[in-house]
Amino acid sequence: MADTTASLPGQTSGAMRLVRKLPPTAMIGALILLFWIFTVLTIQFWPLANPLDMVGRRLQPPSAAHWLGTDALGRDVFSRTMHGAVWSIPIAFLVVACAVAVGSVLGALSGFFGGWTDGIIMRLVDVTVAFPPILLAMAVAAMLGPGLTNASVAMVIVWWPIYARLMRAQVLEVKEREHVEAAIAGGAGPLRVLRVHVLPLCWTPTLINATMDFGQVVLLAASLSFIGLGAKPPSPEWGSMISEGATRFYSWWIAFGPGMAILTVVLATSFLGDGLRDVFDRRSS
Amino acid sequence: MKHFTLKRGLAAAFLASSALMAPPALAQGSDTLVIARSMDVNSLDPARAFCDTCQFYLTAVYETLVTLGADNKTLVPNLATSWEMNDDLTEFTFHLKDATFADGSPVEAKDVVWSMERLKNLKGSPSFLVDDLVSAEEVDPKTVKFTLGASNSEFLNKISAAYTGVINSDVAKEHGALDGVDAAEKDSSEPWFLENSAGSGPFMLKSYSPEAELRMARNDAYYGDKAAFSEVVVTQIQDAVSQAQALETGQVDIAMQIDPDTAASIRSPDVKTEIVPSFNFVYMGFIPGAKGMKDVLTPEVRRALALAIDYEGMLDFTVGGNGAQQAAPIPNGFPGTENLVPRTYDLEKAKAMLADAGATDLKLVAGYPNDNVYGVDFNIMMQKVQQDFAKAGVELELKPLTWAVWRDELGAGEWPVTAVYYAPDYYGSAQYVQYFGMIDGYPWAKRASVGDFPLVVNPAEGPLYEQALRSSGADADAAYAKLGQQMMDDAIILPLVSPNLVLAYRDDIEGVRYSACCNLPLAEISRK
Numbered sequence: 001m002a003d004t005t006a007s008l009p010g011q012t013s014g015a016m017r018l019v020r021k022l023p024p025t026a027m028i029g030a031l032i033l034l035f036w037i038f039t040v041l042t043i044q045f046w047p048l049a050n051p052l053d054m055v056g057r058r059l060q061p062p063s064a065a066h067w068l069g070t071d072a073l074g075r076d077v078f079s080r081t082m083h084g085a086v087w088s089i090p091i092a093f094l095v096v097a098c099a100v101a102v103g104s105v106l107g108a109l110s111g112f113f114g115g116w117t118d119g120i121i122m123r124l125v126d127v128t129v130a131f132p133p134i135l136l137a138m139a140v141a142a143m144l145g146p147g148l149t150n151a152s153v154a155m156v157i158v159w160w161p162i163y164a165r166l167m168r169a170q171v172l173e174v175k176e177r178e179h180v181e182a183a184i185a186g187g188a189g190p191l192r193v194l195r196v197h198v199l200p201l202c203w204t205p206t207l208i209n210a211t212m213d214f215g216q217v218v219l220l221a222a223s224l225s226f227i228g229l230g231a232k233p234p235s236p237e238w239g240s241m242i243s244e245g246a247t248r249f250y251s252w253w254i255a256f257g258p259g260m261a262i263l264t265v266v267l268a269t270s271f272l273g274d275g276l277r278d279v280f281d282r283r284s285s
Numbered sequence: 286m287k288h289f290t291l292k293r294g295l296a297a298a299f300l301a302s303s304a305l306m307a308p309p310a311l312a313q314g315s316d317t318l319v320i321a322r323s324m325d326v327n328s329l330d331p332a333r334a335f336c337d338t339c340q341f342y343l344t345a346v347y348e349t350l351v352t353l354g355a356d357n358k359t360l361v362p363n364l365a366t367s368w369e370m371n372d373d374l375t376e377f378t379f380h381l382k383d384a385t386f387a388d389g390s391p392v393e394a395k396d397v398v399w400s401m402e403r404l405k406n407l408k409g410s411p412s413f414l415v416d417d418l419v420s421a422e423e424v425d426p427k428t429v430k431f432t433l434g435a436s437n438s439e440f441l442n443k444i445s446a447a448y449t450g451v452i453n454s455d456v457a458k459e460h461g462a463l464d465g466v467d468a469a470e471k472d473s474s475e476p477w478f479l480e481n482s483a484g485s486g487p488f489m490l491k492s493y494s495p496e497a498e499l500r501m502a503r504n505d506a507y508y509g510d511k512a513a514f515s516e517v518v519v520t521q522i523q524d525a526v527s528q529a530q531a532l533e534t535g536q537v538d539i540a541m542q543i544d545p546d547t548a549a550s551i552r553s554p555d556v557k558t559e560i561v562p563s564f565n566f567v568y569m570g571f572i573p574g575a576k577g578m579k580d581v582l583t584p585e586v587r588r589a590l591a592l593a594i595d596y597e598g599m600l601d602f603t604v605g606g607n608g609a610q611q612a613a614p615i616p617n618g619f620p621g622t623e624n625l626v627p628r629t630y631d632l633e634k635a636k637a638m639l640a641d642a643g644a645t646d647l648k649l650v651a652g653y654p655n656d657n658v659y660g661v662d663f664n665i666m667m668q669k670v671q672q673d674f675a676k677a678g679v680e681l682e683l684k685p686l687t688w689a690v691w692r693d694e695l696g697a698g699e700w701p702v703t704a705v706y707y708a709p710d711y712y713g714s715a716q717y718v719q720y721f722g723m724i725d726g727y728p729w730a731k732r733a734s735v736g737d738f739p740l741v742v743n744p745a746e747g748p749l750y751e752q753a754l755r756s757s758g759a760d761a762d763a764a765y766a767k768l769g770q771q772m773m774d775d776a777i778i779l780p781l782v783s784p785n786l787v788l789a790y791r792d793d794i795e796g797v798r799y800s801a802c803c804n805l806p807l808a809e810i811s812r813k
Contacts, residue, residue, distance in 0.1 A: 058601065073668055232682075233671075244662070
């Protein structure tokens with residue numbers, strides 16, 4: 001495990017080596033994800049119809065002018081699907097980042113200090129994990145009121161315990177190692193030991209997990225919007241678009257665009273996450 | 286939390302992108318009539334029930350004194366063969382025919398008196414139908430007389446509502462039903478009514494399982510023409526698309542809640558669809574009593590906003606043009622609506638009026654139930670309003686809510702704009718004034734003012750309403766016409782669309798029609 005740090009992404013040579021080691025499916029996943037990120041960053045320059053404007057007759061099937069047809073308000077479904085990425089992708093990033101931050105900090109403290117700190121944090125984790133995720137997210141979102149901000153808060157509440165557990169398990173293992181004992185014996189304070197000698201060796205599972213969860217967060221956000229607890233109309237959010245399409249099933253194209261978008265993101269992150277695990281985590285491969 | 290795997294992710298993705306559900310397989314071509322609908326049953330006790338499903342269930346199982354004819358206007362005899370009233374319209378006498386309840390006992394004046402007293406004293410949702418009843422008395426076993434506290438030219442129409450169905454009092458009393466003034470607290474019969482019925486109608490309740498199935502059996506002892514089906518099953522199918530699929534595959538004989546768009550996509554030659562005008566409507570309501578809105582949402586601003594809505598476009602976007610515009614909050618075709626002209630879209634005038642009223646940078650929030658009613662998706666409807674308001678320089682934020690949250694926030698005046706729907710309980714315009722009139726103490730006056738009645742009360746409406754109740758025929762119609770005009774000028778309730786109704790059924794079924802009192806009269810339906 002000593003070379004784990006050397007192959008972490010971030011260093012150029014490490015990144016290149018990582019790309020070469022990745023299985024082809026993971027590469028496809030990475031490319032799809034890059035496509036969506038590129039879309040988010042450049043969508044405003046694309047020659048697309050305004051996703052909030054009526055551009056044609058309502059409920060028109062796909063045509064050359066409207067690649068994925070028009071919805072019940074005569075808006076271009078393709079344009080709305082592409083613009084939907086601006087809602088879903090950054091929110092998924094934000095939610096995963098917050099969950100990783102909160103979960104990792106609490107998990108590291110829990111694992112490193114043990115005792116009552118560990119007790120309190122882990123019981124909190126147990127309570128949160130005891131609820132099915134969608135149910136807990138619904139309860140929180142319903143309590144705070146609909147809206148993407150509140151849905152994001154709900155999702156962070158649902159997700160942080162995974163990272164707390166992951167980080168705690170890693171810290172528990174690493175803190176027993178000899179170099180840590182040496183550092184403590186050398187007189188380093190506990191926070192310094194945790195920061196310099198323990199944490200750098202604990203990030204791999206978290207990174208793999210965060211990649212895979214990214215798609216799941218997109219899915220949960222869409223689910224919350226689908227049941228009316230996420231994005232508010234008229235935002236072209238994927239879940240609420242599918243919800244609009246579900247009541248007009250014969251106009252299949254309304255739900256098709258956002259459905260495919262969600263599918264590609266979830267698949268891409270699963271592929272990429274699997275690939276990363278194959279490269280980094282030797283125990284499971 | 287369990288770790289998500291690729292497989293689970295895929296499954297979830299497919300689930301999220303499909304809304305298919307498999308309806309239960311049911312027999313077809315048999316002696317059983319199967320109806321698909323999303324049931325909204327709150328109770329099966331005539332004096333407590335208040336829902337669209339209740340309307341046709343109660344009509345099939347209980348019978349009213351008078352009912353509405355097939356023209357949806359004329360009152361025709363039902364349990365009563367004839368009736369008289371005094372000139373003041375305060376005393377009504379009914380002569381009963383020789384009908385029998387399902388257990389064979391005769392329908393007598395005492396049952397009618399007991400049922401009406403109970404309806405009033407239970408203080409349930411439908412109690413407003415008889416709220417001006419002072420006394421109901423048995424003149425002889427076949428004659429009953431009602432006395433009202435004030436003139437009411439619509440009393441006959443009101444008691445054609447299915448909720449006034451006559452109950453077999455001897456049977457119901459044995460199971461805890463009461464008719465006294467303490468009935469609201471002490472009546473314990475509601476659970477019994479969910480499993481049994483005690484009416485004189487052509488059907489009897491067989492079983493009811495909430496959110497699943499309502500089963501009725503033919504009343505073989507019916508005194509009149511017996512029903513064509515030995516059993517009627519109402520099966521719970523949530524959405525229009527699933528209902529249409531069940532109809533196309535022959536799992537159901539009638540689908541009650543198909544919207545015109547879905548109806549247009551039905552391809553099976555065995556399915557018949559008819560599109561008929563309905564008396565239902567969806568409307569937007571302004572709440573000037575909402576927080577911080579007292580000096581913002583003035584009558585001038587409300588009238589300006591009412592002109593900023595593209596009503597024709599609204600009709601197209603919500604129901605694909607399958608509906609009608611409606612002027613006042615009284616449905617087209619009801620007394621007094623004949624000469625009311627719906628508003629026309631006039632963006633320039635709206636902008637000018639807003640500027641005159643000093644309403645610049647107006648920002649409003651609309652809270653509404655996130656629902657799809659009578660084929661109208663409220664989200665689509667309110668997005669259209671949002672687009673139209675934006676053209677007039679008014680920003681409208683949309684807040685789709687669950688029903689429970691909507692009700693709470695409405696009562697608290699959290700937002701100044703909302704959207705709801707309304708369906709008639711009988712043929713007559715008084716129910717609309719009673720609900721939408723800007724008269725002190727009335728439900729919508731309370732909602733719009735959030736309790737501060739003077740903010741919205743229109744002093745012209747109270748006397749007009751009294752006048753309407755005192756007169757009948759053309760005079761009453763004239764009074765309702767004036768009331769309609771007043772309610773339009775209030776610009777509190779803006780009817781957006783009166784959606785058409787789709788009657789969709791297998792082609793071997795006949796006798797399906799829409800009734801303003803009773804929704805779907807089951808006893809008239811048969812198989813060819």
